[in-house]
Amino acid sequence: MREKGLLIVLSGPSGVGKGTVRKAIFSQPGTAFEYSISMTTRLPRHGEVDGVDYFFKKREEFEALIEEGKLLEYAEFVGNYYGTPVDYVRETIDSGKDVFLEIEVQGAKQVREKFPEGLFIFLAPPSLTELESRIVTRGTETEEAIKGRMKVAKEEIELMDLYDYVVENDHVDAACARINAIVIAEHCRRERVAVLYKKMLEAE
């Protein structure tokens, strides 16, 4: 009897280091996650391989996939589309493997709507985790600089509401260890495990 895989969505403010953490997770020996390769209409850069770095598509192909509901999320940046193909995600989860997405905050919102049972992890910038010490050392900053930082911090905290977990990116290795722990813990959740046991008994 096989448990379904988890959809793990890592997101957070731009510049927080999502890509670095994702690369570190996939460079660990024995990583059990499947990385969901994004689809884009931008041209391959030197050395990028179709099906490895991205699925490279023509604009009309991408728009046809949007129409058919084949994208879990998508966005347009600087004239190019970027998105996550839904079929790969569903097939991998159904096969019992965990899928890992590393996407922008706007994309995470779309995924939450379509896939509420996903596991949403917010990567918090050290600037946010250092909020308290910044308040303490405020004497060294102008009133305006403090207000600006506080405004940004407030906006970042409001973004968290959509997520199940918040991981501080104080150090890449520490952030990866927390993400791994979260996935292990989620596989131990009673709802998930009890359903499996009950199915086994019913199969009797």
Place this chain on the structure above:
Amino acid sequence: MREKGLLIVLSGPSGVGKGTVRKAIFSQPGTAFEYSISMTTRLPRHGEVDGVDYFFKKREEFEALIEEGKLLEYAEFVGNYYGTPVDYVRETIDSGKDVFLEIEVQGAKQVREKFPEGLFIFLAPPSLTELESRIVTRGTETEEAIKGRMKVAKEEIELMDLYDYVVENDHVDAACARINAIVIAEHCRRERVAVLYKKMLEAE
């Protein structure tokens, strides 16, 4: 700004190995949990120290504490009381440390009522996790033996409903690793972390 500690309750059917797993967790270097010492009316055995192995109390002292509501849970076994003093648990949690209880299923039920925000972990016996393979190899057992085992398995699965997590005790080290991961993950839960950030901002 300090986060409150967690109350971690490890329980499960008798004979599952709760004590062995608890000892292994506390023998790890750098364990961050505080072990909640039980209170009992039984006499100290050779080598047992008051305040280390147990708090040893007279029957009338123990009954007075029950009356005063000073026990998070208690039970009577073979003429002696065993219980968990509530003050130590509350004080330790308030100081920001995680408290670890290893108790019987009946005690865990009492704790859940008084402390619903605790983290309840069910240690599942390997006999339960091997349910599926047993079904497959049923040809080697009498019909009656299979029915008996299935009845026990069903009862064990029903017990799980009270818990947040189920950890299979297939190997002591693996069970400890899962418990540690669960505690790390719980400290990353958004509700918990966001409250702290919001408090920091309000302190502004």
